[in-house]
Amino acid sequence: MATFIDIHHGMTGITADQLAAAHRADLAIEAEEHVHFKQAWADPESGTVYCLSEAPSKEAVQRIHERAGHLADEIHHVPITV
Amino acid sequence: MATFIDIHHGMTGITADQLAAAHRADLAIEAEEHVHFKQAWADPESGTVYCLSEAPSKEAVQRIHERAGHLADEIHHVPITV
Numbered sequence: 001m002a003t004f005i006d007i008h009h010g011m012t013g014i015t016a017d018q019l020a021a022a023h024r025a026d027l028a029i030e031a032e033e034h035v036h037f038k039q040a041w042a043d044p045e046s047g048t049v050y051c052l053s054e055a056p057s058k059e060a061v062q063r064i065h066e067r068a069g070h071l072a073d074e075i076h077h078v079p080i081t082v
Numbered sequence: 083m084a085t086f087i088d089i090h091h092g093m094t095g096i097t098a099d100q101l102a103a104a105h106r107a108d109l110a111i112e113a114e115e116h117v118h119f120k121q122a123w124a125d126p127e128s129g130t131v132y133c134l135s136e137a138p139s140k141e142a143v144q145r146i147h148e149r150a151g152h153l154a155d156e157i158h159h160v161p162i163t164v
Contacts, residue, residue, distance in 0.1 A: 005123055005132055016162045023164040041087055041134075041160035048158060050087055050132075052123075076130060078123035080098045082105040 001034075003081060004053045004061050006072035012047030019049065025068035026051075033060040083116075085163060086135045086143050088154035094129030101131065107150035108133075115142040 019042045026037045035055040042049045051072070055061045058075045065072050101124045108119045117137040124131045133154070137143045140157045147154050 003123065005125075014162065016164075019162050020164050040164050041085065042162040043087075043158040043160050044162065046158055050160065076125040076128055078125050078132065080096065080101050080124040080126065082098075082102050082122050 001054045001056060003078050004055055004058060004075055005078050006051045006053065006061055006065065006075040008049040008051075008070060009073045010047050011042065011049050012044065014042050014044045014047070014049065022049075022068065022070055025070075026064055029067055030064050033064050035060050035064050037064075083136050083138060085160050086137055086140060086157055087160050088133045088135065088143055088147065088157040090131040090133075090152060091155045092129050093124065093131050094126065096124050096126045096129070096131065104131075104150065104152055105133075107152075108146055111149055112146050115146050117142050117146050119146075 023040050030036055035053055037051055037053045040051045053061050061075055105122050112118055117135055119133055119135045122133045135143050143157055
């Protein structure tokens with residue numbers, strides 16, 4: 001398993017409820033790709049959402065996000081953590 | 083206090099030791115601005131570092147990063163977390 005940060009743009013005005021609903025949609029199906037979305041943060045002003053996940057690959061992260069209805073714009077493998 | 087994600091570009095090839103040293107440099111002085119850097123992630127391939135902090139303001143985050151020798155390229159307030 002590896003750690004990923006993915007980024008969604010164009011989410012200006014996103015609310016706490018919308019972020020929670022999107023996160024729940026990921027959690028509901030993530031096990032099918034052996035992904036786990038650990039946390040997400042949103043900046044409604046710039047319209048940016050950051051998701052932190054553990055997953056077997058970038059593609060697995062994107063498949064869950066796609067099926068949940070919110071493709072990521074960027075997915076970065078972050079092998080180094082402190 | 084608020085939550086921030088800041089991003090550093092141009093860090094291609096950063097190692098675990100370098101990330102740990104940079105993080106220690108922040109931790110050593112962060113209290114002077116009432117900032118706490120909670121976690122950081124690095125993608126040596128794209129040269130991107132992401133830092134998660136709690137701080138009174140964007141400017142306080144930047145002052146610590148600047149004094150520690152690594153200005154952030156972007157700092158985002160992320161008021162929504164799941």
